[in-house]
Amino acid sequence: MPPMFGKKNLKHGKTLALVEVESGSVAAALVRLAPDEAPKLFAQTRIELPLLATRSSVDLSREALRAARKAIDHIAEVASRVRAHEELAMTGDIAHTAVFYAAPWAAMHLTGGTADYLPHMTEHVSDLVRDILGQHPSSRHPFGTAAAHGALSLFPFERSTLLFLVGGEVSELLLIEGGAVRGRATIPAGLSTILRTAMAHGGLSTHEARSLVTLASQSNTENMHEALQAAGSDFAHHFSDAAAELLAASPAASVIVVAPTPSESFFARSLAHHARSDELFPEGSIVQALRASQVAPHIAMHALHPDVPLMLEALFVDKKFGIY
Numbered sequence: 001m002p003p004m005f006g007k008k009n010l011k012h013g014k015t016l017a018l019v020e021v022e023s024g025s026v027a028a029a030l031v032r033l034a035p036d037e038a039p040k041l042f043a044q045t046r047i048e049l050p051l052l053a054t055r056s057s058v059d060l061s062r063e064a065l066r067a068a069r070k071a072i073d074h075i076a077e078v079a080s081r082v083r084a085h086e087e088l089a090m091t092g093d094i095a096h097t098a099v100f101y102a103a104p105w106a107a108m109h110l111t112g113g114t115a116d117y118l119p120h121m122t123e124h125v126s127d128l129v130r131d132i133l134g135q136h137p138s139s140r141h142p143f144g145t146a147a148a149h150g151a152l153s154l155f156p157f158e159r160s161t162l163l164f165l166v167g168g169e170v171s172e173l174l175l176i177e178g179g180a181v182r183g184r185a186t187i188p189a190g191l192s193t194i195l196r197t198a199m200a201h202g203g204l205s206t207h208e209a210r211s212l213v214t215l216a217s218q219s220n221t222e223n224m225h226e227a228l229q230a231a232g233s234d235f236a237h238h239f240s241d242a243a244a245e246l247l248a249a250s251p252a253a254s255v256i257v258v259a260p261t262p263s264e265s266f267f268a269r270s271l272a273h274h275a276r277s278d279e280l281f282p283e284g285s286i287v288q289a290l291r292a293s294q295v296a297p298h299i300a301m302h303a304l305h306p307d308v309p310l311m312l313e314a315l316f317v318d319k320k321f322g323i324y
Contacts, residue, residue, distance in 0.1 A: 024168015150312035202227030232270030
């Protein structure tokens with residue numbers, strides 16, 4: 001098998017660790033940045049949090065930290081193996097760790113790319129990064145900043161657009177206008193909410209509910225399981241309430257959905273078919289899911305099963321910490 005990286009990258013590039021903590025999963029990866037080249041993602045992992053029966057913040061924090069330890073352990077092990085390879089040794093040297101926090105762990109500011117973070121979560125994750133990956137520079141960022149940067153890189157955004165970031169327990173809406181984030185809102189619902197509703201009303205197991213979401217993303221809404229259709233409608237209602245406030249001053253022409261694969265089409269269809277869509281978008285709108293195939297051309301290397309949030313984060317760190 002040929003080396004993953006050429007000598008030019010080893011000599012002039014640097015490796016960053018990416019860690020992402022959201023309310024339904026924790027992910028991590030290594031990304032190689034080099035001059036005049038697209039970022040290369042490797043050592044990718046995403047660990048789904050258990051589907052808890054209740055929405056206890058204490059339980060959610062505990063499970064997120066457990067998953068964070070596993071995810072960081074994974075990239076540390078890969079980096080160690082790479083360092084043991086003579087030709088790739090420098091690729092395993094982590095120069096910087098960028099940690100991304102989605103809602104509810106971070107409340108993104110509308111300017112400056114900063115956020116208010118929950119100290120309990122950020123302090124523990126910082127300890128894990130230091131203990132497992134060692135002493136090196138690190139930074140923290142709201143996931144919304146990376147998602148907005150990636151979306152602005154991929155789409156022209158000639159008119160106002162809603163960027164909808166679907167999490168596990170909490171989802172975030174960002175109003176993008178004039179090349180910047182002009183509004184933000186969150187809703188207390190996400191993929192886990194859909195799964196719980198489908199399980200409760202359809203008598204389904206967790207595995208069956210996840211399979212139905214996958215099937216719903218691959219087929220027409222009309223053929224959706226009744227319990228799942230009801231869950232999607234309820235979710236769209238939460239979205240509509242939050243979107244109405246954001247759109248009061250600046251109507252949007254489109255909605256871009258970033259959601260856990262393979263649920264993105266399910267969420268996009270649920271929003272597009274909701275009864276209030278005509279009210280929210282009187283001039284019509286386009287609701288589309290952001291797919292890996294749209295981001296992949298901007299990433300030089302990624303996993304066999306691409307992870308869109310990690311890809312967006314790779315684009316962000318390439319712009320912020322890359323070598324030019």
